Amino acid sequence: MRSNSVLALCLSAACARAAAARPLNVVATLPELADIASRVGGDRVKIDTLAHGSEDIHQVVMRPSLVPKLNRADAVVYLGLTVEHTFLPGLLNVAANPNLREDAVKQCAGSGCIDCSEGLSVLEKPSSLSRSEGEIHPSGNPHYNLDPEDGALIARNIAAGLSRVDPEHAADYKKNLTSYLVELDEKLALWRKRVAPLKGVKAVSYHQDVAYLARFTGIEFVGTLEPKPGVAPTPAHLEKLVQLMKRDQVMLIVREQQYAPKLPEWLAQKTGAKVAVIATMGKALPATETFIKMSERNLESLLDALGKAP
Ligand SMILES: [Zn+2]
Known part of the structure; x- marks a missing residue:
């Protein structure tokens, strides 16, 4: 998708090569998602992060400096289940990136959206969608990043998303994913005993x-x-x-x-x-x-x- 649109504007072979060589601009909402995206993306991605680690995930400040990053992003990586609703949809709205549009339910809509919760077995799902009385988990518990085993799901979703946005380097993402999962699996085996x-x-x-x-x-x-x-x-x-x-x-x-x-x-x-x-x-x-x-x-x-x- 990305290279096709760039190629349409490129008239020379040199231009096409330059477009293919350019790393993807990836924005991650949270630092640990940025970490996994950098491992899976390797030197094919350049990553920016929206939230500071010290913030409350439910109340991340919408800094205007983040808008240009989203405007030129090829992909955005996020936890999902509406946990970023206070900042991500609003920033996407202002950023006006056709591949990353604001979505009231899924937060992000478009070819560059990488929702790390895809395929998650969601816990504590309420029977009805509601934010009444301060409820901030209307789609179920979104804090799956606290389960070490869910690092594998996050990494797989990122690899699938990057491959969708940049199919010509899918083999690289697959190789990086495999190597990350080996490292994570070794840690998980130790932690299960600990x-x-x-x-x-x-x-x-x-x-x-x-x-x-x-x-x-x-x-x-x-x-x-x-x-x-x-x-x-x-x-x-x-x-x-x-x-x-x-x-x-x-x-x-x-x-x-x-x-x-x-x-x-x-x-x-x-x-x-x-x-x-x-x-x-x-x-x-x-x-x-x-x-x-x-x-x-x-x-x-x-x-x-x-x-x-x-
Ligand atoms: Zn919460």
Whole structure:
């Protein structure tokens, strides 16, 4: 698609060669998606990232400087399930790129859209689409980037998307994908053994973003500090949570790095549970700049909090 449109404007063989040699301009919404896209794309892609790791994924600021990047992008890589709804559709609207159009439901429509959630078995899917009462997961839980195993799904979707946009280099993307999956598989085998002490541990999290992490670790999450996703904790809800944690002997509180430590620390004092801080985006914490490093650091944080560090 890309090379065809460029070729239509090119009259010389030299021009065609230059177009084929140009790396794809790829924009990733999140740092860990940019990392995987750079691994799969290799030297065929030039990548920009929209969100800073320290931001709340649900409230990334729409910086005007991001618009030109999207305007000239060949592809955009995103987590999907509407988690980027506060910034991605709005930026696409202003960027006016015919291959990356704003879409109210899927966030992005067009040949360059690479939705990493394609084929995901979505957890915590609500029975009706609604953003009432602050609900920010209307399409189901979008935080599958916290399950280390879903790195493979993300990488496969990126490889398929890049091959669709740039079919003449599909073999390169396939080769890079295979090499990335080998590296990830080796890590997954190690991590599955490392997280054995987490199986059956009862925990609460600040936000309802741990369903996929729970699937990998075996942690049993029994509540959240937020009464509903995106709704700030209330004194009455927290008091109920204290009672629940005492009754169920909850040992672990997961604080996602974008939330202030005050309430989780208060809860820890009240219940004796330990706090683990995790990154919900790459680059959110030190040593989380790649998907693999972020996954590893999160698992080690959970183990550390329970005194299970090596
Ligand atoms: Zn969320």
